[in-house]
Amino acid sequence: MAGARIGKGLWGGLIAAALALPASTAWGKEAVDLILHHGQVITVDRAFTLKTAVAVKGERIVAVGGEELLEAYSAPKVIDLAGKTLMPGFIDTHLHPKPVSPNDIAVQDAKSIVEVQAMLRAKAKELGPGKWITGYGWQESNFAEKRNLSRGDLDAAAPNNPVALLRAGSHSAAYNSAAFKIAKVDKNTPEPATGLIERGPDGEPSGIIRERMDVVSKFIPDPGWDAMRGPTITWLKQMLALGITSFHDASGTIDDEPVGKGGTDSKDLDPLWGQSNMTWKRAREIYAAMGDQLPRITMYIIHPGAERLKAFPYHTGYGDNHLRLGAIGENAVDGGFTGPTAWLLADYKGQPGFRGKGRFTDAELQELVDSAAKLGWQLGLHCIGDAAIVQTIKAYHNALNAIPDPVHGPNDRRWFTDHFTIMPPEDTMATMAQDHVMIAQQPNFLYNLDDRYSALLDDWRLTHNNAIATPVKKFGLFMAFSSDNLPIGPLVGLYAATTRKGPSGAVRGAEEAVSRQEAIRMYTANGAYLSWEENEKGTLEPGKLADMIVLPFDPLTGSAETFLTAKVDMTFVGGKLVYQRPVSGKKVALAK
Structure with missing residues (x-):
């Protein structure tokens, strides 16, 4: 009995020890x-x-x-x-949050102009006369009619409501007569600097404004952050369904920071982003409460001017693995092909003398770049056309070779061009290689904008639009992928990067394709590198974040x-x- 008791006690002790x-x-x-x-x-x-x-x-x-x-x-x-x-998980290095406003119609889902008109009639009935109707994401190639929206189309459906429908890509918008009346836009309105008002044969505005949508959009009442916080969170969660576990928000601002620390008390903010935008301050509040339920964000900051940027106490890299500051960007050096106003070195096909528009003089661009460089910021400026890329790389080269980086040192600055749509001259790419300038590109543009490229570009530029193999393999340039919301799904980007096919099945420059392995790396590991997080995420390896x-x-x-x-x-x-x-x-x- 004693032995049994000892054995039982010993066994119990072993169990207790094992559990400990x-x-x-x-x-x-x-x-x-x-x-x-x-x-x-x-x-x-x-x-x-x-x-x-x-x-x-x-x-x-x-x-x-x-x-x-x-x-x-x-x-x-x-x-x-x-x-x-x-x-x-996919890392999209260029996205713009597009939450749904109470006044929005789902124009991005429309398959015809007739369907857009039905949406407008329903929203006009819901809101009542005089209220603005808005929306984002229409694309003429998705319409059965295969043409842009016109002022007349919108007037027929909502004559008593001002209408503003932003095209996918955010480089042009369609307005109706009620909107033009509020903004005082008519046949006598001069062309806005860096923008274009499309007109009919009689000189009257046709309904489309390229690039300078603020001419009208500044009159749209902003719903405010209280109304848009919930829709913004909903939009963020929708990214998870696309497999995006991290993204770079290309429309961040510091406008609502304290005055004297980077913020402004001006009410004249960019209406494209406006008071409803997810600023750095608002993102911090959301992510402090629920960051583990959302995709990780690296937030670009739109350059606010040299003095405000100097007053802001942080720079690229500040934050944590859920929310951090990224580059100064995407301040647009030119427009885009959804305008179209991308700045080219050659005339647009069929448009003698028209090459798009640049946004800066050389001196203005250099001042912007230099002011950010002196404070240790990464740069990631929007340049789509080859002329814009040439101007941007010259400004980068001047700053990178004259201004020491107080944060990252001379060999680890990771500046990049945003878009790099039309491949620039070889000497420009050689300069990029010399200065270690990288590329955040959207291969899905080749798929989604194929009809635009076909209509606007000469044969060489059409073949080499959104080139990958030449800059990466011939010049050794580093490239990460993204979508810029056209469309967001990374799988479309992988398809375009590896097949070089548009919706018609036509192949554009097969020699610019990359393998599936290379494309997947550019949409995962390379995106992490662009934000100095290659040791944290982007691959499935021991010690890294389990973003899968x-x-x-x-x-x-x-x-x-x-x-x-x-x-x-x-x-x-x-x-x-x-x-x-x-x-x-x-x-x-x-x-x-």
Whole structure:
């Protein structure tokens, strides 16, 4: 009996001691929070290694390997991928939050002008006469009529409401007569600097204004942040459904910072972003409350002027892994092809003498660049046309070779051009290579703007629009991918980068394509590098943040057309499941 009592006590003591030890000692397995296995794991490490399983503890990846991880680790949540693909979340290096305003119509979904008119009639009835009707995202190539919206189209549907519909890309907008009347725009209105009012044969405005939409839009009542905070959060969560776990917000401002610390008391703010914009201050408030439920943000800051920028106490890199400051940008050096006013070195096709417009004199641009460089900011300016790229690279070169960086040192400044749509002369790319200037490009432009490029560009520029292989492989330039909302989905960008096809199936410059592995790296790991976060995210490697997505197909071997139709199944930010796509009314179970 004594022996039995001793044995029982000894056994009980061993159990108690085992429970007090780490799980790896107690049961031979290390305790983690999540295991995903039985899939294809695309790590995007240097060797582009493929594995089948990942173990996660807290926010970070503990191990990547094969099915043997199930023997080494235990977790309360184990997901059988059933052959699906697990890869790093997409990092979009150029996005503009576009939350839905109470006065907006879903013009981005319209398949015809007739459908737009039906939306306008319904919204006019809802709001009542005199109230502005707004919307973002229409594109003439999506309309059955294959033409721009006109003033007459909008007048017919909403004669008693001013209407302002911003085209996808934000370089032009369509207005009706009521809007023009409020803004006093008529046949005698002079052309705005850096913009263009399209006119009919009689000189009357046709309804489209390119680039200088503020001529009318400054009269639109701003709904204010109180009304737009909720829609902004909704928009942020929608990015997770696209597999975007991080993005660079290209429309951030410091306007509402304290006066004397970068802010302004001026009410004359940029109406394109306006009082409803997610500023740096507002983003900090949102992310302090719910950052672990949202995609990570690196926020560009639109250059506010040298004095205000100097008064702002922070610079590129300030923040944490949920929200941080990025480049000064995307201050536009030229317009875009959705205007079109992109600044070219050659005439637009069929438009003798018209080459688009630059926004700055050389001296003005140099002052902007220099003022940011002196304070240790990264630069990421908008330059779409080849003439704009040439001007930008000259300004960058002057500053990079004359102004020491007080933060990052001479060899790690990571300045970049935003867009790089029309490939510039070779000597410009050679200068970029010499100065280590990088590129944040949107390969999806090739797909979504194919009709615009075909109508506006000469053969050489059409072939080499949104070039990848030449700048990257011939000149050694670093490139990260993004979308600029045209459309946002990264899978479209991967399709365009690897096939060089537009919607018609026509191939534009097959020699500018890259492999699927290269394209995936540019949409993941390279985006992390652009914000000095290559040791934190962008690949699936031990020690990095578990920002991951599950795709229902193999992006390395599947049909190219699958990129245009497939949906993301699951999205994880820091190991937390933040999005799961319903499939036939069911969700994938998290096995215990």
